Amino acid sequence: MIKFLSRLGKMDRRIVFILLLAAILIPLLFSIRQRFYVDEATRRLYDYVDRIEPNGRPLLISFDYDPQVAAELDPMARAVLRHCFARGVRVIGMSLAPQGDAIGEAIVTQVAREFGKKSGVDYSYFGFRPGGTIIMLQMGVNAKRALPLDYYQVPYDSLPMMQNVHNYDDIAMVLSLAGSTYPYSWIIFAGTKFRVKVGAGQTAVMAPDNYPFLQTGQLVGQMGGMKGGAEYEQLICDAGYYHKPDVASKAMSAIAYSHLLIILLIVLGNVGYFVSRRLEGRK
Amino acid sequence: MSTNIWVWIAALLSLCIFSYLYKDNPAFRFAEHLFTGLSVGYLIVLYWNNYALPYIITPLADKRWITLIPMLIGMMYLFRFVPKLNHLILIPIAISLGFWNGMSIPLTIEADVLKQVQGTMINTSMLSNIWHPQNGLAVGLMVLVGVISTISYFYFSREHKGVLRFSSNIGIWFVMIGFGATFGYTVMARVSLLIARMQFLFTDWIHLIK
Numbered sequence: 001m002i003k004f005l006s007r008l009g010k011m012d013r014r015i016v017f018i019l020l021l022a023a024i025l026i027p028l029l030f031s032i033r034q035r036f037y038v039d040e041a042t043r044r045l046y047d048y049v050d051r052i053e054p055n056g057r058p059l060l061i062s063f064d065y066d067p068q069v070a071a072e073l074d075p076m077a078r079a080v081l082r083h084c085f086a087r088g089v090r091v092i093g094m095s096l097a098p099q100g101d102a103i104g105e106a107i108v109t110q111v112a113r114e115f116g117k118k119s120g121v122d123y124s125y126f127g128f129r130p131g132g133t134i135i136m137l138q139m140g141v142n143a144k145r146a147l148p149l150d151y152y153q154v155p156y157d158s159l160p161m162m163q164n165v166h167n168y169d170d171i172a173m174v175l176s177l178a179g180s181t182y183p184y185s186w187i188i189f190a191g192t193k194f195r196v197k198v199g200a201g202q203t204a205v206m207a208p209d210n211y212p213f214l215q216t217g218q219l220v221g222q223m224g225g226m227k228g229g230a231e232y233e234q235l236i237c238d239a240g241y242y243h244k245p246d247v248a249s250k251a252m253s254a255i256a257y258s259h260l261l262i263i264l265l266i267v268l269g270n271v272g273y274f275v276s277r278r279l280e281g282r283k
Numbered sequence: 284m285s286t287n288i289w290v291w292i293a294a295l296l297s298l299c300i301f302s303y304l305y306k307d308n309p310a311f312r313f314a315e316h317l318f319t320g321l322s323v324g325y326l327i328v329l330y331w332n333n334y335a336l337p338y339i340i341t342p343l344a345d346k347r348w349i350t351l352i353p354m355l356i357g358m359m360y361l362f363r364f365v366p367k368l369n370h371l372i373l374i375p376i377a378i379s380l381g382f383w384n385g386m387s388i389p390l391t392i393e394a395d396v397l398k399q400v401q402g403t404m405i406n407t408s409m410l411s412n413i414w415h416p417q418n419g420l421a422v423g424l425m426v427l428v429g430v431i432s433t434i435s436y437f438y439f440s441r442e443h444k445g446v447l448r449f450s451s452n453i454g455i456w457f458v459m460i461g462f463g464a465t466f467g468y469t470v471m472a473r474v475s476l477l478i479a480r481m482q483f484l485f486t487d488w489i490h491l492i493k
Contacts, residue, residue: 014304024474025481028492040416040417071475098329098333099325099326130330133387189387218398225475226475255478259470262474
């Protein structure tokens with residue numbers, strides 16, 4: 001028994017991979033549903049979007065992420081867009097990350113099609129805008145100069161919904177979806193300088209960094225990782241804005257079981273380490 | 284099974300990448316190099332269309348000669364490759380540093396220092412709801428103790444003895460809990476990426492998950 005325990009610390013990594021694969025696939029294949037609670041940070045973001053006046057000031061969603069982290073951020077983008085379009089809130093889309101350009105376009109057009117929304121009227125997508133913080137600052141002074149043409153090369157002035165959008169004063173909130181520090185830049189260069197409300201959707205790796213800004217109210221709210229996306233999906237389904245949970249909600253059971261497995265492996269690894277150290281001490 | 288060729292390509296490339304979990308192999312290296320090449324090609328086209336065309340080519344074609352000034356300053360970075368004129372790259376660096384520091388220091392002090400210090404303070408509004416998860420007195424006290432003890436741990440100008448030792452010992456607990464939370468989130472991030480790929484393979488590709 002002691003020898004077996006000592007071997008646990010040196011378990012072949014391929015066994016770990018197989019166990020993890022099983023912990024993920026079994027809940028997915030058998031559609032096992034797991035209960036999860038909605039975090040305060042996600043609820044605050046949802047509540048703020050829920051208070052935006054339909055056909056009033058639009059919500060700006062910045063797709064500041066690359067395909068590497070799309071698995072975590074795509075569900076958030078879809079959930080927020082469904083929430084907006086179901087309520088008649090207009091949306092401006094853009095991206096400060098080069099590869100977010102096509103990702104944003106695919107998601108915005110997919111959700112717009114679901115709700116029968118028209119480009120230029122109910123939403124406008126501007127694609128990748130190079131310059132990062134320069135664009136954030138320029139938007140505060142003159143949005144038209146920052147976003148001269150939309151993704152389909154239509155001039156700003158020809159987009160009916162952009163007629164009354166001159167700067168951040170005409171935008172209800174900036175929501176930055178990112179796997180890096182873009183939301184932090186939005187807080188500084190848009191939130192602090194121009195007093196526009198900023199929300200974030202962050203990968204789980206980056207989410208903890210934003211808690212100080214949530215506590216001070218510099219961030220309206222935040223969705224953290226795939227769980228954040230699942231929470232938002234849950235909230236819009238509970239409120240009747242959308243009929244069924246999407247991919248993030250379906251993944252929650254796989255996340256729960258894989259986390260349990262990882263906890264178990266950490267405990268067993270530590271047991272194995274201490275037992276083998278004791279055995280070596282005896283020798 | 285999917286009949287979409289792009290789904291098949293994406294699925295087979297995903298399997299090539301996963302094959303590395305067993306050991307390094309030509310299929311993995313092919314997918315890796317393909318990804319790198321595609322990313323670079325995509326970025327070159329994107330930057331040409333979004334940087335070079337609207338900010339350099341079009342203005343120059345319209346005879347807006349003022350564009351030449353920032354363009355030439357930017358091109359000075361290329362003197363990095365000319366040993367005799369190497370020192371000239373200090374000009375664009377100085378301009379960039381001056382601009383960015385002037386622009387970001389006041390804003391960063393306001394957002395990152397003043398607001399955060401304000402967020403650490405206990406105020407009378409916290410007394411109305413002691414256990415509120417965001418603005419309650421209990422959380423306020425915890426934040427205050429956490430900030431002071433963590434800063435005291437990073438105070439190296441005096442030996443950690445007596446009160447300073449007690450305070451820094453508490454600080455290290457806060458630091459460890461912070462690291463633990465970050466690690467937990469990181470695990471969730473990596474697992475989420477794997478789950479999403481499995482969802483793609485088993486839903487979009489072989490239609491096993493409805």
